[in-house]
Amino acid sequence: MPVSSDAETADEAADPEAQQGLPVNELFYSLQGEGKLAGMPSVFVRTSGCNLRCWFCDSYHTSWEPTHAWLDIDAIIDRVTGHDEAEHVVITGGEPLLHQETAELLDRLSAAGFHTTVETNGTIYRDTAIDLASISPKLANSTPTTAKDPRGEGEWADRHENRRVDIDALCQLIETYDFQLKFVVTGCDDMPEINQLVERLRDAAATTIRDSDVLLMPEGATRERLAETRELTAEVAMEHGYQYTPRLHVDLWNDAPET
Ligand SMILES: C[S@@+](CC[C@H](N)C(=O)[O-])C[C@H]1O[C@@H](n2cnc3c(N)ncnc32)[C@H](O)[C@@H]1O
Numbered sequence: 001m002p003v004s005s006d007a008e009t010a011d012e013a014a015d016p017e018a019q020q021g022l023p024v025n026e027l028f029y030s031l032q033g034e035g036k037l038a039g040m041p042s043v044f045v046r047t048s049g050c051n052l053r054c055w056f057c058d059s060y061h062t063s064w065e066p067t068h069a070w071l072d073i074d075a076i077i078d079r080v081t082g083h084d085e086a087e088h089v090v091i092t093g094g095e096p097l098l099h100q101e102t103a104e105l106l107d108r109l110s111a112a113g114f115h116t117t118v119e120t121n122g123t124i125y126r127d128t129a130i131d132l133a134s135i136s137p138k139l140a141n142s143t144p145t146t147a148k149d150p151r152g153e154g155e156w157a158d159r160h161e162n163r164r165v166d167i168d169a170l171c172q173l174i175e176t177y178d179f180q181l182k183f184v185v186t187g188c189d190d191m192p193e194i195n196q197l198v199e200r201l202r203d204a205a206a207t208t209i210r211d212s213d214v215l216l217m218p219e220g221a222t223r224e225r226l227a228e229t230r231e232l233t234a235e236v237a238m239e240h241g242y243q244y245t246p247r248l249h250v251d252l253w254n255d256a257p258e259t
């Protein structure tokens with residue numbers, strides 16, 4: 001179901017009659033590929049719709065060209081609990097915290113005994129049952145300038161730039177939940193901006209941010225692209241004392257859907 005590319009929430013352009021539950025782009029069982037829980041068998045629920053437009057977004061059909069089926073919360077829970085091998089669930093997107101219903105889904109999955117991870121860009125706070133807030137604040141390297149825009153001529157650049165860092169939302173997330181800050185690295189030039197943002201958050205938030213809470217992840221949706229970015233990312237992680245995170249799913253399955 002294609003919807004307008006200007007839509008931020010997937011609801012905006014969809015049939016109002018059909019809007020119940022959450023817009024779900026895909027739901028699958030895999031290994032957590034990124035972060036502190038990399039390697040963990042997990043069920044992934046990928047919601048559709050995003051308030052940002054990273055040029056490199058590896059989930060193009062949740063942001064630039066959102067597609068989805070509407071699933072009610074009961075149906076999502078049935079499908080998640082059908083994977084009885086998994087104790088972990090990952091809610092991602094798109095931007096999952098755009099949707100109010102994501103909070104109800106998390107509360108119910110947590111009550112059913114799942115460990116919950118939310119993958120978020122850190123621009124929206126919600127009070128819900130999150131065991132790990134996996135926050136990936138977006139750097140200047142993500143902005144869809146005219147030269148980098150995957151589908152237009154930079155129409156989203158200003159909106160993306162103005163929204164990509166919200167210090168208040170980031171502080172609320174890290175003060176409330178166990179967290180990791182997972183930065184997408186394209187080159188050594190990204191490091192001053194990462195260090196500045198980490199220092200800004202250390203000043204502003206009433207919580208300790210350890211260097212081990214800061215993860216550097218190479219940019220790349222394909223094995224070919226990761227081959228260009230992972231070594232330099234590993235080197236800057238060692239230099240700064242931050243943790244390196246692989247993208248295991250890309251190593252294992254390249255850019256296949258539902259992995
Ligand atoms: C598709 S996003 C969805 C969640 C949320 N919107 C966010 O950006 O954190 C899931 C994760 O993939 C990362 N990501 C997206 N495209 C990427 C790429 N080309 N290379 C490396 N990481 C990427 C994001 O930074 C985020 O950590």
Ligand SMILES: Nc1nc2[nH]cc(C(=O)O)c2c(=O)[nH]1
Nearest residue numbers: 030031032033092119249259
């Ligand atoms: N295997 C796997 N691990 C992931 N960790 C975070 C993902 C995401 O897209 O948010 C992701 C994903 O898409 N696949």
Ligand code: SF4
Nearest residue numbers: 050054057063094121
């Ligand atoms: S914030 Fe996440 S989902 Fe949205 S465009 Fe960026 S990487 Fe894609």
Ligand SMILES: [Mg+2]
Nearest residue numbers: 058059092259
């Ligand atoms: Mg992914």
